[in-house]
Amino acid sequence: MSTSAATLARRLLAWYDGAARDLPWRVSPQARRHGERPDPYRVWLSEIMLQQTTVAAVASYFDEFLRRWPNVEALAAASLDQVLSAWAGLGYYARARNLHRAAQVVAARGGFPDRAEELALLPGIGAYTAGAIAAIAFDRREAAVDGNVERVLARLDDLAAPLPAAKPALRRRALELVPRGRPGDFAQALMDLGATVCLPRNPRCALCPWQASCVARARGTIAARPMRRPKKERPLRLGVAFWAVRGDGAILLRRRAENGLLGGMLEVPSTPWGEGPPRAPLRSAPFVAAWKPLPGRVRHVFTHFALELEILAASSPAGRPSDGIWAQPEEIGALALPSLMRKVARHALRHVGGGSGRLSPAHDIEPAHDKLSDAAT
Numbered sequence: 001m002s003t004s005a006a007t008l009a010r011r012l013l014a015w016y017d018g019a020a021r022d023l024p025w026r027v028s029p030q031a032r033r034h035g036e037r038p039d040p041y042r043v044w045l046s047e048i049m050l051q052q053t054t055v056a057a058v059a060s061y062f063d064e065f066l067r068r069w070p071n072v073e074a075l076a077a078a079s080l081d082q083v084l085s086a087w088a089g090l091g092y093y094a095r096a097r098n099l100h101r102a103a104q105v106v107a108a109r110g111g112f113p114d115r116a117e118e119l120a121l122l123p124g125i126g127a128y129t130a131g132a133i134a135a136i137a138f139d140r141r142e143a144a145v146d147g148n149v150e151r152v153l154a155r156l157d158d159l160a161a162p163l164p165a166a167k168p169a170l171r172r173r174a175l176e177l178v179p180r181g182r183p184g185d186f187a188q189a190l191m192d193l194g195a196t197v198c199l200p201r202n203p204r205c206a207l208c209p210w211q212a213s214c215v216a217r218a219r220g221t222i223a224a225r226p227m228r229r230p231k232k233e234r235p236l237r238l239g240v241a242f243w244a245v246r247g248d249g250a251i252l253l254r255r256r257a258e259n260g261l262l263g264g265m266l267e268v269p270s271t272p273w274g275e276g277p278p279r280a281p282l283r284s285a286p287f288v289a290a291w292k293p294l295p296g297r298v299r300h301v302f303t304h305f306a307l308e309l310e311i312l313a314a315s316s317p318a319g320r321p322s323d324g325i326w327a328q329p330e331e332i333g334a335l336a337l338p339s340l341m342r343k344v345a346r347h348a349l350r351h352v353g354g355g356s357g358r359l360s361p362a363h364d365i366e367p368a369h370d371k372l373s374d375a376a377t
Contacts (some may be wrong), residue, residue, distance in 0.1 A: 002213070002332075003212075003213040005176050005177045005179075006179065008156075008177055008210060008213060009177055009178070009179040009186060010149055011209040011210065011309065012190065012193065012210065013029075013179070013182055013185060013186060013189055013230070014187065014209065015087065015188075015189065015193070015209035016029060016185060016188070016189030016192060017030075019031050019192065019196070019207075020188065020189070020192060021055075021192050021195070021196065022056070023046075023055065023059075023113050024046075024059060024062055024063060025042045025043060025045070025046035025062060025098070026038075026188065029185050031317055032182075032184075037326075038136055038137045038184065039137075040111070040112040040114075040133065040137040040143055041071055041072045042066070042110070043100075043133050043136050043137040044072075044102075044112065044133050044137070045062065045065060045066075045085075046058065046062055046248055047129050047132050047133055047136075048095050048098070048099050048124060048125075048129065049061055049062055049065075049095070049174070049372055051092065051095060052063040052092055053091060053092070055091060055195070057090070058090075058189050061086070061087070061090055064086060065086060067085065068082075069155045072081060072103050072106050072107050072111075072112070073107045074202065075100070075103040075107075076100075076103040076106070076107035076108075077107075078100070078310075079103065080097065080100050080264065081336055083096050083099065083100045084096050084097075084264055084336035085334065085335055085336040086266060087336070088335075088336050088337055088338060088339075088342075089338070089339050089342070091338075091339070093262055093263060093264065093265055093338060094124070094263060095124055096264075097123075097124075097263065097264055098123040098124025098125075099124060100121040100124065101123040101124070102123045102124055102224075103317065105122055105123070106122065112133070112137070112141065113289070114134065114137070114138040115138075115140060116130040116131050116133075116134040116140060116142045119129070119133050119134055121203075122196070127171075127194070127285050128144060128145055128146055130142075131143050131144040131145070131187075131201060132144035132146075132187060135178070135183045135184045135187040136184040136187055136188060137184070138184075139182075139183055139184045140183060140189075141175075141178050141179075141180060142175075142178070142183065143171055143174035143175040143178060143187075144170050144174070144187040144190070144191070144298045145167075145174045146194075147194075148190075148191055148193075148194025148195050149165075149170075149190050149191060149194055150163065150167070150170050150176060151194055151198055151200065151225070151226055152190060152194045152198045152210075153170045153173050153174060154166065154170065154213075154214075154216075154224075154225045154226035154227075155198060155203075155214055155216040155217070155222055155225045156173075156210060156213065156214055156215065156216070157173065157215055157216075158215035158216040158219055158225060159225065159226065160222055160225075161175075161227065161231050162226070162227035162289075163226050163227065163228050166226065166227075174190070176345060177190075181325070189259075193208070193210075201223075202211070203222060205217055205222070219318060227311055234301070234304065234306055235275065235304075235305045235306070236275075236305065236306045236307075236308065237273040237274060237275060237305050237306070237307050237308075238273065238274060238275070238278065238307075238308050238309075238310075239270050239272065239273040239274070239278060239307065239308075239310075240270060240271045240272045240278055240279050240281040240284070240309065240310045240311070240312060241268045241269070241270040241271075241298070241308050241309045241310070241311045241312070242266060242268065242269045242270065242284075242291065242311075242312050242313075242314070243283050243284055243294070243311050243312065243313040243344070243348040243352065244269070244286055244287070244289075244313075244314060244315075244316045245313065245314070245315055245316060245352065246315075246316045246326055247316070247318065248313070249328060249329065250326040250327060250328050251268075251326065251327055251328075251329060251332065252268075252269065252286060252316065252321070252325075252326060253266045253267065253268060253269075253324060253325045253326070253327055253332075253335070253337075253344070254267060254269050254286075254323070254324045254325065255267075255325070260300075262338050262340070265336050265337065265338045265341075266325065266335050266336050266337050266341065267337070267338070268341050268345070268348075269284070269286045269324070269338075269340050269346045270283070270284065270309065271284040272284070273307055281312075285314075286321050286324065287314075287316060287317060287321050288315035289316070290314060290317065291312035291313065291314045292312065292313055292314065293310060293311070293312055293313075294310075294311045294312070294313055294347065294348060294351040294352065295351055296347065296351075297309060297310055297311075298311065298340075298343045298344050298347050300339070300340040300343060306345075307340070309340075309344060311346060311347060311348055311351075313351075313352050327363070329345070332345050
């Protein structure tokens with residue numbers, strides 16, 4: 001006989017009261033009982049940062065954003081370049097552009113809307129994020145279903161349908177479970193359960209408040225849930241980057257188009273990236289010069305493809321080019337360069353000389369991937 005939604009919610013909340021993670025953007029269940037309310041700005045900022053990114057990677061960025069922009073009005077008044085620079089290395093750069101646009105909308109309207117359907121109209125907010133903010137910040141009875149929650153629910157009911165086709169059913173199940181009291185705590189409890197107990201591998205079932213009701217555990221199918229379609233092989237793309245050095249040691253950078261992959265970020269000029277070696281790569285060079293190849297290649301992994309860049313280096317003729325941005329090597333780390341271009345800079349500085357290969361201690365951040373979802377916005 002299946003366990004009622006009310007019983008499952010009660011068990012989960014009791015577990016959460018003693019096991020909730022201490023996170024910088026969270027109000028603990030004990031503090032909430034004493035009347036402390038979550039700050040919608042902090043909830044929104046954390047949820048945007050946590051999209052496709054781990055808590056460990058986000059924490060230092062969150063603290064730095066709060067230090068520089070303690071409220072949504074301050075963030076709205078910042079320039080896009082300041083926001084992109086502070087975001088550099090976190091990946092999924094469309095999030096930073098949408099974050100800035102949404103801050104301006106919220107500041108102009110005098111605060112955050114408190115309903116999921118209104119939150120979903122803000123730039124960069126989809127169904128999950130809207131539900132999470134509405135539940136956590138405003139105690140709305142909304143479902144917040146991320147990857148961790150999908151895994152918990154698929155195991156709870158031993159759902160055999162594969163992802164992503166199973167997403168609508170999992171969302172309906174999540175909403176059914178949300179209690180009328182403490183929906184914000186419930187949303188965070190379900191996230192914590194997936195992040196700390198119902199792990200993808202070696203789940204800690206003995207600690208789970210739902211172990212007695214978990215159908216997958218009873219049937220021995222936990223390792224197979226949730227079902228996923230086989231991943232496609234990640235293709236390899238190739239390109240050439242141009243490391244141009246001015247007489248005073250400054251390096252030539254340029255800004256990518258606002259839309260598309262790594263939109264609005266600064267980069268080392270390069271050829272387009274394609275499936276084979278670029279044809280006539282020097283046509284993409286920023287100026288005519290005796291370009292010399294540097295040893296080795298720079299490899300970077302995006303969500304849907306891997307990239308290898310050969311680097312050509314040359315000295316810039318006096319006064320050329322007039323466009324672009326020139327930066328001294330020690331300044332590069334403070335600029336809005338994605339992780340790929342930081343790798344290019346390190347590689348070039350090691351082989352060309354004039355630097356140690358390090359950028360700036362405060363900005364020398366290199367996560368495992370940048371994310372391809374920027375291409376969609």
